Amino acid sequence: MARGLAQGRFEKDADPLFREINDSLAFDVRLATQDIAGSAAWARAIHRAGVIDAGELARLESALGDLAGIIARDPSAPGGTGHEDIHSWVEAELVARVGALGKKLHTGRSRNDQVATDLRLWCRGAIDVRLGEVRVAQRSLVSLARRELATAMPGYTHLQRGQPVLLSHWALAYVEMLERDAERLADARRRVNRCPLGSGALAGTAYAIDREALAKDLGFDAPTANSLDAVGDRDFVLETLAAAGTTAVHLSRFAEELVLWCSSEFAFVALDDSVTSGSSLMPQKKNPDALELVRGKCGRVLGSWVSLATTLKGLPLAYNKDMQEDKEPLFDAMGSLSLCLRIVPRVCEGLRVDRARCREAALGGYSNATELADYLVSKGVPFRDAHDATGRIVRRAIELGRRLEEMPIDELRAVAPAIGEDVGGWLTLDSVLSRREVLGGTAPRAVASSLAAWERRLGMV
Numbered sequence: 001m002a003r004g005l006a007q008g009r010f011e012k013d014a015d016p017l018f019r020e021i022n023d024s025l026a027f028d029v030r031l032a033t034q035d036i037a038g039s040a041a042w043a044r045a046i047h048r049a050g051v052i053d054a055g056e057l058a059r060l061e062s063a064l065g066d067l068a069g070i071i072a073r074d075p076s077a078p079g080g081t082g083h084e085d086i087h088s089w090v091e092a093e094l095v096a097r098v099g100a101l102g103k104k105l106h107t108g109r110s111r112n113d114q115v116a117t118d119l120r121l122w123c124r125g126a127i128d129v130r131l132g133e134v135r136v137a138q139r140s141l142v143s144l145a146r147r148e149l150a151t152a153m154p155g156y157t158h159l160q161r162g163q164p165v166l167l168s169h170w171a172l173a174y175v176e177m178l179e180r181d182a183e184r185l186a187d188a189r190r191r192v193n194r195c196p197l198g199s200g201a202l203a204g205t206a207y208a209i210d211r212e213a214l215a216k217d218l219g220f221d222a223p224t225a226n227s228l229d230a231v232g233d234r235d236f237v238l239e240t241l242a243a244a245g246t247t248a249v250h251l252s253r254f255a256e257e258l259v260l261w262c263s264s265e266f267a268f269v270a271l272d273d274s275v276t277s278g279s280s281l282m283p284q285k286k287n288p289d290a291l292e293l294v295r296g297k298c299g300r301v302l303g304s305w306v307s308l309a310t311t312l313k314g315l316p317l318a319y320n321k322d323m324q325e326d327k328e329p330l331f332d333a334m335g336s337l338s339l340c341l342r343i344v345p346r347v348c349e350g351l352r353v354d355r356a357r358c359r360e361a362a363l364g365g366y367s368n369a370t371e372l373a374d375y376l377v378s379k380g381v382p383f384r385d386a387h388d389a390t391g392r393i394v395r396r397a398i399e400l401g402r403r404l405e406e407m408p409i410d411e412l413r414a415v416a417p418a419i420g421e422d423v424g425g426w427l428t429l430d431s432v433l434s435r436r437e438v439l440g441g442t443a444p445r446a447v448a449s450s451l452a453a454w455e456r457r458l459g460m461v
Ligand code: ARG
Pocket: 024, 028, 085, 111, 112, 115, 319, 321, 323, 324, 325
């Protein structure tokens, strides 16, 4: 055991510290299910190639079924058994059950094509689960948008009030982002879903393996095309991490906005107690920890891409042991992303919006100034001049401590003689919003139709 799967070549046992740096069972135990499924498919492939007979295949499949049962009952069962990695554990357990036949299974296979296959299977499964989680997160944002369809709030640029928007419009912006994230994950999945098994250590296998059938057996779309590439490639992990990273960035921005909005300074929303914590010292505190951690975990997800890209950048073809460092970042990133995605619905469901305060803020900050400029344009003033005149009116309004809609008409006319009595109608919040009825705009009708479209698309109606 001290030499694991390759006893013959060595006279001395491995140094304990070598074992510590080399062994991967502590983390690749998470590939157990995939390793067992890949081994069963390989058993069928070498049976088709005439390496083992039907009786041997049946015994292997049944023993592998036992192992699958052990893992189903306790996924961490192999941990602490002292094996080098999950592949060694599976082989040792097979040998314990079917004797020498267990040692035949590795015919024509290498741990290099084996681990690449396991990891692709794992990645595929993780992407599929993430895609489901993205959908659930999107639905919770769409429900929030439905609930707050009548809520106006300030829209910002530079974190300065810009123009009013509907809170629903804001929520649907994140639904759009998550949709692109789902597309990127699904696109990565297309290249993840290729089967390296049959590539051997690096040069291909010498047995008559039907790699098309093998790929199909494991649910892959196709076999990989080049054995060196197949065992040396981890860009399928990189692009999964890149898609995960972009998703995490979006969730982090969402979290940051809500962290701001639930501060006393904004006070647009209150979070449900169930996603907040208190302070050990300051009794009044209710901290948005869940959201801060969504923002915080984004760093780990992005870091895992950097970690793996750095690991890969200097590697000659094909397999190098450095590549064992692909797993922990991948597992960590996908686990972190999963948590972030799953907390979004909890936050959205419990979010209490202070509608009056949002509306009040939407009216403030001269966020209808663009409207006044547009009004002047409607009176034939060129936009640049209208912009300039409105800027001067805003300055005057600040001096007088008034909102634009509260300005005496004479004051307005003194700067822009084209202004008439009808200007008031242009400056109301409802007018400002409803004039943006363009496709993708924040007018209630435009938002309602995009909301309805998302509800249909996400199967909510
Ligand atoms: N634990 C190894 C990994 O994760 C498995 C492959 C080992 N291959 C080898 N040639 N030593 O990469």
